[in-house]
Structure formats: structure tokens, C-alpha cells
Amino acid sequence: MSQSKPTLVVGGGMSGISTALELSELGLPVILVERSPFLGGKVAAFNKYFPKLCPPTCGLEINYKRLRKAANITLHTQARVTRVEGGPGDYSVTIEVEPRFVNDRCTACGACAEACASEREDDFNQSLAKTKAIYLSSPMAYPRRYVLDKEACDEGDLAKIQEACKYGAVDLEEEGSVLTESVGAIVWATGFSPYDASRVEYLGRGELPDVINNLQMERLADKTGPTGGKLLRPSDGKEVTSVAFVQCAGSRDLKHLAYCSGICCLASLKQISYVREAAPDAKVYMFHIDVRAGKYEQFYARIQADEGVEIVKGKVAGIFQEGDSLRLQVEDIESGEAIKVDVDMAVLATGMVPNTQDLPFEASTDDYGFLMMDESKGIIPTGCVRRPADVATVVQDATGAAMRALCQE
Numbered sequence: 001m002s003q004s005k006p007t008l009v010v011g012g013g014m015s016g017i018s019t020a021l022e023l024s025e026l027g028l029p030v031i032l033v034e035r036s037p038f039l040g041g042k043v044a045a046f047n048k049y050f051p052k053l054c055p056p057t058c059g060l061e062i063n064y065k066r067l068r069k070a071a072n073i074t075l076h077t078q079a080r081v082t083r084v085e086g087g088p089g090d091y092s093v094t095i096e097v098e099p100r101f102v103n104d105r106c107t108a109c110g111a112c113a114e115a116c117a118s119e120r121e122d123d124f125n126q127s128l129a130k131t132k133a134i135y136l137s138s139p140m141a142y143p144r145r146y147v148l149d150k151e152a153c154d155e156g157d158l159a160k161i162q163e164a165c166k167y168g169a170v171d172l173e174e175e176g177s178v179l180t181e182s183v184g185a186i187v188w189a190t191g192f193s194p195y196d197a198s199r200v201e202y203l204g205r206g207e208l209p210d211v212i213n214n215l216q217m218e219r220l221a222d223k224t225g226p227t228g229g230k231l232l233r234p235s236d237g238k239e240v241t242s243v244a245f246v247q248c249a250g251s252r253d254l255k256h257l258a259y260c261s262g263i264c265c266l267a268s269l270k271q272i273s274y275v276r277e278a279a280p281d282a283k284v285y286m287f288h289i290d291v292r293a294g295k296y297e298q299f300y301a302r303i304q305a306d307e308g309v310e311i312v313k314g315k316v317a318g319i320f321q322e323g324d325s326l327r328l329q330v331e332d333i334e335s336g337e338a339i340k341v342d343v344d345m346a347v348l349a350t351g352m353v354p355n356t357q358d359l360p361f362e363a364s365t366d367d368y369g370f371l372m373m374d375e376s377k378g379i380i381p382t383g384c385v386r387r388p389a390d391v392a393t394v395v396q397d398a399t400g401a402a403m404r405a406l407c408q409e
């Protein structure tokens, strides 16, 4: 079981971070590759965790602290694995790293962003806002080092940014690099993306600004998000007084995602509590086929008991703009009636689509595209790229992946 070669962990969300830390704390070297400039994956953008409703700082901050101490983890952000050859115990991989244009002299003081007028779409805030072209994703970003989107920045701003940094951290000439590494095991932890609900024709086709998805709702409710945690309607900034949560937005539908992602009901129940806290007078609806709360049944019961929340077993058949409001047409399954409900905003509970695009190896997947362990190549899938799951489950999964990696030497 002695492993001299490092393990390559691809994906720096909760699954990848947990796997890397498990191995590192056993004294084993790890190369952690994340495609975005910051770690944390979806969890970094949550307002709160279910079921305890604590902030994600609970789990992530502890992991970041452990990462800071882990001298045997080599982290590459803005990086992708483009070639995998060999097999368990002896892989050769190519990693392509994009330039960050900000070196490790950065103290995250923010002077560069103050000097910068150019903006870019804020992907961390799920496109609900813009950021400066030089930015940190959030106050708890890891690594705590700015990143420059050079293409989004005009020439005049580039000079101002460089001048504003008194530490000489802005390096406009930085070039990308291509690394070849020899690794003993590979853990694939690239997570999921939300299903593109604009493909669901009866849910607004992505054309109604006040129809958002559940990841956008996390940012809207967060005090560090684009509205400072106020529930403001994306179209006109009006305070939201009624919200509808639409379950199975594309899920359990043979034309879209045939499977249940398992966590969307819990995510909506959690987000209902955001609305009730931020706007206690707001009316909240949840339309579902059936609520799947799994081991968190008590959490569901708590939300159900709230008089301001109407949980309706009903399938949403259409969402339309009706004057100032959104109109939802719902087939009420219990009464058998077609009902109409007008709200300020609708939140689509979109399911999880595994991030398995552009894999640099021939993948084995299940019927729904989730990555399976491939015995010939030996690449170990973990977390939501393997199956939809909550954070507690993916952390357990990560321990299993670390053990498997250990055994591959």
C-alpha cells in the first residue's frame, strides 16, 4: 500500500476536496485540478445547508483550513486534464493550466478591483449580477487570490489595474502551461450542472426573467449575493411577496431527465425557509409530484406545519407572464382540478446533470450518463458525477474513493 506516485483528483468541489484531504492526511501526495479559478463547487455558493440550516462556512472553511496546512497537495486552478494514458499504478496525464494574471504576491486587498471599471458576467452569482473583470468569487474564496478575466477588460483598465497593485501581483504577461505528470491513481470528482430548464417548453422556455433556478435562488437569498440577501424580483427589483417552487423541473420526465435527483425537494424546502425568513408576509407555494425528503422527513414536517406555505400535489403545466405577475397553470392531482396561481417569482427545482463532457478517456456511464468505475482504465468516480447526492453522502463517498485510490498502487 505504499504509494510513491501522487493521486490525481479532478474537480475541486466538496467531493474532490474531501478525497484530496483524506489522502493528504495519510501522508500521500495529491494533485488537485479544478477548472474554475476557485474551489468549493456548488457548496461555496449556498446560502445555507439543509437540514440544519447552517451557512456553508461550517464545512468549507474547515476544509480550506486543512488545505492550507496540506503541503503535499499541489493545487492547479483554471486547469483541465486533457490526456490520460496508462492504467492503475502508472498513469501519464497532461494538465493544461490557464494563466490567472495574478501571482502569489496578491494579498486580496481589492485595490485592483477598485481601479477597474470593466465588468464581466458573474458566474458565481449564477449570472444574476456582474463582477469587475478582476475579482474574487466571494468573501470566502479559496485560493484567496484575485483572478483577471483579461478578455473582459479594456486596455485602459489593464494599465490601471497593474498600477493599483502595490505588491506587483498583477502579471499581464503570464502564460498558460502544459504539464505532464506521472500519477498512481485518478479520482474523477467533476460534479454536476443544473438541468437547462429553458429546454422545458412549458416552464417559460428561459424567456421569463422572474423564473429562476434553484442555484440562482441560493445566491438571491445570500447576504453576500447580488441583492445582499433581499428577495428582489430579477426583472424590476421589486420585493417579492409571493413565490412558487416548481418541483421536478424537467426531472422524472422521459423527454428531459428520466431520473429523480433526490435532493431537489430538500433544496426547495430549505429555500422556502429562506423566503419565510426574509419576507415573513410572503405567500409560498410548492408544487410537486411527491415530496422526497428521505432521511430528512422531520425537516419536511417542519416546513409543512408553516401556515404561510401551501404544499400542493400538482403538476405545473405552464408558466406565463400575466401583466405584472407570473401565472402558473397547475393540475391539482388531489382535487383533479386545473388551478391558476399568480406569483412574483417562480423557482424551478432543476435536477443534476453529471459533468462528463470532454472526458479525456473512454468513459463507462450508467443509463443516465453518471460515471461508473471502469475496471480497465481504473478511474475512480466520486460524488455527484457518480450519482446525485447530498453533501454528507458525497463526503462519505470521497472517503471510499480515497481508499480505492490507495489500493491501486
Ligand SMILES: Cc1cc2nc3c(=O)[nH]c(=O)nc-3n(C[C@H](O)[C@H](O)[C@H](O)COP(=O)(O)OP(=O)(O)OC[C@H]3O[C@@H](n4cnc5c(N)ncnc54)[C@H](O)[C@@H]3O)c2cc1C
Binding pocket: 010, 011, 012, 013, 014, 015, 016, 033, 034, 035, 036, 039, 040, 041, 042, 043, 046, 048, 049, 050, 051, 079, 080, 081, 189, 190, 191, 192, 193, 214, 215, 218, 263, 267, 270, 355, 382, 383, 384, 385, 389, 390, 391, 392, 394
Ligand atoms: C440548489 C441546490 C441546493 C443544494 N443544497 C444542499 C444542502 O443544503 N445540503 C446538502 O447536503 N446538499 C445540497 N445540495 C447538493 C450539493 O450541491 C452536492 O451534494 C455537492 O455540490 C456535490 O459536490 P461535488 O463535489 O460532487 O460536485 P460540485 O459541487 O458540482 O463540484 C464539482 C467541481 O468540479 C469542477 N469541475 C467540473 N468539471 C471539471 C473538469 N472537467 N475539470 C476540473 N474540474 C471540473 C467544478 O468546477 C466544481 O468545482 C444542493 C444541490 C442543489 C442543486
